Amino acid sequence: MLFAGDPVYMDPILGVWPHSRIRAWRDTFHAMAALQPTVVVPGHGNPADLAKAKRDTRDDLDWLVREVECALANWGPIDETVERLADTPALEHLEQIEGWHQRNVNQTYLQLESE
Numbered sequence: 789m790l791f792a793g794d795p796v797y798m799d800p801i802l803g804v805w806p807h808s809r810i811r812a813w814r815d816t817f818h819a820m821a822a823l824q825p826t827v828v829v830p831g832h833g834n835p836a837d838l839a840k841a842k843r844d845t846r847d848d849l850d851w852l853v854r855e856v857e858c859a860l861a862n863w864g865p866i867d868e869t870v871e872r873l874a875d876t877p878a879l880e881h882l883e884q885i886e887g888w889h890q891r892n893v894n895q896t897y898l899q900l901e902s903e
Contacts, residue, residue, distance in 0.1 A: 789825055789826065789827045789828075789829065790820060790823060790825035790827070790828050790829065791829045792820055792828050792829060792830055792831065792841070793830075793831040794831035794832070795813055795816050795817055795820065795831065795845070796817065796820070796828055796830035796831060796832075796833075796841050796844075796845050797830055797831070797832040797833055797844060797845050798828070798830045798832070798833030798834060798835075798836050798840055798841060798844045798845070799832070799833035799834060799844065799882070799883050800832055800833055800882060800883040800884045801848065801879065801882040801883065801884050801885045801888045801889060801892070802832075802845055802848055802849070802888075802892070803888055803891075803892065804852070804891070804892040804895040804896055804899075805895065806895065806898075808895065808899070809899070810849065810852060810853060810895075810896050810899050810900070811853060811900075811903075813849060814846075814849040814850060814853055817841075817845055817846050817849055818846070821838060821841070821842060821846065824838065825838055826838070828840075828841040830845075843881075844882060847878060847879070848879055848882075848892075851876070851878070851879070852892060852893065852896045853896065853900070855873055855893075856869065856873075856893065856896045856897050856900050857900060859872075859873075859897070860897070860900055860901055866894065866897050866898070866901075869893065869897055870890050870893045870894050870897070873890075873893045874889070874890055874893075876889060
């Protein structure tokens with residue numbers, strides 16, 4: 789059993805804040821997953837297995853970093869990037885996606901751009 793705390797969100801979508809460090813968060817999740825726990829107790833949501841934690845958190849973190857890095861490499865403006873990445877069928881199962889997803893893309897863009 790892994791008591792993960794805030795690096796893991798299950799059920800609601802994760803929230804990227806100005807003080808979040810998206811790459812470190814992603815890397816931390818991968819290090820936790822390497823422990824292969826049978827149960828993960830998240831900071832947000834209900835305890836579940838590692839597969840659900842990967843689906844609800846890892847996949848979102850990996851997607852955000854990959855897609856925003858691609859946009860930055862191609863000099864994509866922030867507003868166009870947020871609009872282009874607005875549709876994410878793989879994350880639609882997450883609660884509160886409507887209020888957070890585009891904000892997360894925006895915050896990830898700002899963080900990765902400043903590196």
